[in-house]
Amino acid sequence: MAWDFETEPDYKAKLDWADDFVRREVEPLDLAFRESAAPYDRRNPIYKRITDPLKAEVRRQGLWACHLGPDLGGAGYGQVKLALLNEILGRSNWAPNVFGCQAPDSGNAEILAHYGTEEQKRRYLRPLLDGEIVSCFSMTEPQGGADPREFRCRAVRDGDQWVINGEKYFSSHADLAEFLIAMVITNPDVPVHQGASMFLVPREAEGLTIVRSPGLGGEPLGHGHHAYIRYEDVRVPRENLLGGEGQGFLIAQTRLGGGRIHHAMRTVAVVRRALQMMCERALSRRTQGGPLAEKQLVQQAIADSFIQLEQFRLLVLYAAWHIDKGHKSEARTYIAAVKVQTAEVMHDIVRRALHLHGALGCSNEMPLINMWMACR
Ligand SMILES: Cc1cc2nc3c(=O)[nH]c(=O)nc-3n(C[C@H](O)[C@H](O)[C@H](O)COP(=O)(O)OP(=O)(O)OC[C@H]3O[C@@H](n4cnc5c(N)ncnc54)[C@H](O)[C@@H]3O)c2cc1C
Secondary structure (H helix, E strand, O other), X not given: OOOOOOOOHHHHHHXXXXXXXXXXXXXXXXXXXXXXXXXXXXXXXXHHHHXXXXXXXXXXXXXXXXXXXXXXXXXXXXXXXXXHHHHHHOOOOOHHHHOOOOOOHHHHHHHHHHHXXXXXXXXXXXXXXXXXXXXXXXXXXXXXXXXXXXXXXXXXXXXXXXXXXXXXXXXXXXXXXXXXXXXXXXXXXOOHHHHEEEEEEEOOOOOEEEEEOOOOOXXXXXXXXXXXXXXXXXXXXXXXXXXXXXXXXXXXXXXXXXXXXXXXXXXXXXXXXXXXXXXXXXXXXXXXXXXHHHOHHHXXXXXXXXHHHHHHHHHHHHHHHHHHHOOHHHHHHHHHHHHHHHHHHHHHHHHHHHHHOHHHHHOOOOXXXXXXXXXX
C-alpha cells in the first residue's frame, strides 16, 4: 500500500530545522529590508555580509538548491520534498534566495543544465548555482504575453553572430541580472513552436536598453524591477544560442512547468500565514461586546479558508508527486489546475484576512496588501 501522508523522519528533522531557521534568522530580514527586489541584489555589500553566513548554514544542512539534482549541487530530493520545504520558505521574501531556489534563477538554471553546452554551463550556470549572480527570463512582449504567436522580437544570423531586435516587457530583475535568457523569433515562416529560439544575452550587451522599470501596484512609479527592454541590433555570438535553433518553445515549456508549481508551493506558505493572522486577529480583537472569534460569520470565514488551503495543498502535492513519478501527461494537467487555483485560493483567503483586520489590514505596517498584490 503506497499511499502515505507521512514524511520520513530524517527529512522531517530537516524541515523542522528549516522552519526554526527561517523564523529566527530569515523572516527578520523581511522587516529590516522591505524592498521587494532586495534579496536579488548581489552588489549590495550589506546584504552579502548578512546572507553569506546564512547560505553557508543552509549548505551545511544539505538544503541548498534543493530543486536540482546532486550533479548540479542540489540534493535531488524531488518535487514532493521540495514542496514541503517551499511551504516554509514561501513565508519570507528572503528565504528562497537564502536557500538558493528563487525564481526565475531556479528555472533558468534548470534549462541551462538541460540544454546548455559545457562552456555555457561554466560561464552562466556555475555562478548562478553558487548564488554569486542572478539572471533574468525575457520572454513576454508589450503587445502579447499569454500567446507566443504574438511575439515579434526577432533574431537574424549574420556570420558567426545573431542580431536581436525588438522589445520585451516585464523581464523581472533585468536591472540586477548578469545575463538574460531571451526568447526570440528566429524563423517567422513556421509556427512559433518551431520558429522561436533562446539566447543568452549578457546584461551589458551593446544595444540592450532598459526603457522603463515598471513595478507592481503600490510601488513608486519608475522604481520597479520588471523591465521594459529594447533590443536594438544586440549582437551575440553563435555560441550563445541555448539548445537548438527553433527549440525556444520547447525549452520554455520545460521551464514554465517548474516555475508554476514552485510558485504554488510557496503560495501554500503565504496563504497559511494569512490564515494564521486571521485566527490571531479573531482572538485578539473585540467588537460588539466580545472577541471577533465568537461571531459566526468570522468562524465561517476561517473555516472556509482552512478548507480551501488544505484542498489546495493536496492538489499541489499531488501534482508534485506526478512529476516525481515521471507521469508527464498527468503532471501537465495537474500543473495547469494548480496554476489556476494558486491565484484563486490566495485571492479568497487574503481577502478574508484583509477584511478581518479592518484599517490595520490595509496599512503598510502589515504584509496583507503585498500579498493581495501578489495574487495574480
Ligand atoms: C509579477 C510578474 C512577474 C513577471 N515576470 C516575468 C518575467 O520575468 N519574464 C517574462 O517574460 N514575463 C514575466 N511576466 C509576464 C507574464 O509572463 C505575462 O503577464 C503572462 O504571460 C500574460 O501575458 P500578458 O500580461 O501579456 O497578458 P495577455 O496575453 O494580454 O492576456 C490578457 C488576458 O487574456 C486572457 N487570455 C489569454 N488567452 C485567452 C483565451 N484563449 N481566451 C480568453 N482569455 C484569454 C489571459 O488569461 C489574461 O486574462 C511577469 C508577470 C508578472 C505579473
